[in-house]
Amino acid sequence: MRNRFVLLACPLLISVSLALTAQAPPVQTLVKASRLLDPRTGNVLAPAAVLIEDDKIKEVGPPSKVQAPPGAKIIDLGEATLLPGLIDSHTHLLVDPVVPAEAERSRRYNGDFVPGLLLAIVESPSKRVLMGAQLAREDLESGITTVRNLGHSGIDGDTELRDAIKAGRVPGPRILASGRKLITRGSYIQSLNPALADAILQQEFLLIDGADRAREAVRLNEFQNVDVIKVTADENLTVPELAAVVEEAHRDHLKVAVHAVEKTSIQTAIDAGADSIEHGNQVTDEQLKQMRDKGIVFDFTPTFYGDFFTRLTEATVLMSPARRERWAKLDVSDSQTYDILVQRVLKSGVKFAAGSDMGWYFPGKTRGQTSVSRFPVLHQAGMPSLDVIRAITTNAAEMLGWQDRIGAIEPGKFADLVAVAGDPVADITELERVRFVMKNGQVVRNDFATH
């Protein structure tokens, strides 16, 4: 049926599209700013002009060389610094649970699950994806023009949101969607109602007990048109199971992102040939060396660095003085441990990127504000500012396999630009105050505009 329609419709479509092409000249925009930072080299072009044609960058250079063609729209950002649109390479746009109250936390935790995550699965998927649309818009407004959404989206929530954004139905960043997360049985939720357990789990996860089921899980996600495969590795996951996932995914040119925190699961990910290791908190120096040699990317997720979790909890629930004191101590010691991790990863020469791993509801803040706040903390942990910017632009684009499309302000790439008022290398917290956002050549936000 489909072929017959295409055959019948073809001559008509060709003539219509030729007529449209002939009538619609490209939309040209010239963006000017005092400075443009190239994260790859660290060079600053001052002053700078970027000529955009439709959704792509056509030319970049000093305003004396790159000028507006007749009819082009000019956006002058004055003293601002331009940089590529930010890439959050690890996020969860379709969940926003609140931190459980203290008593509930100790009594109602389910495996690794806070009650809000379980509720997200059993509530209406329509409600969930509409919330995802809101969080996606908020990320974009804060300068995140691309995200890699790694699970907790129901069966097709993230792929549908991606397509709705692509079609212009709702505003949001480009999304690389993973669909359902691949897990071994028992690794996330436990003690569900046995009569309903499988049905509930299948709304959110694909179980990969055994290599055959692992291959089948990849194919089920491929059927939903995912862009990346996400696996959670725990000590139950074997190398043959994960290797089957990797082989099947690579056959379809999909990369495999593996959540691995402990030494054992990190080794499983390395041995099975994962493309990136997410979190990686307990990685050893020997493992970093293996990752470097195999070209596996280390994806930092400094989500809870500093006092983030304490502030988040204080904003939603009451805490006893005892818990407050205990957590304040943990804030300090966990951050010190993270400082050491950052230094070891930088020293190892392994490729790295960064993601917010954001999935929490933070009252009074948009999702974008919360997500972006997690990047400057890498500088607090000892990462040079330029490396922080690389981790969420050029390096991230390479990890996603999209280095030909995004991550830099260069001719041929999508016109995804952000601008800040100051110098982000001198003050990395400028990233939290993005005042101009353009995605696909379309202005999303311009606080520099004078009316």
Ligand SMILES: [Zn+2]
């Ligand atoms: Zn995550």
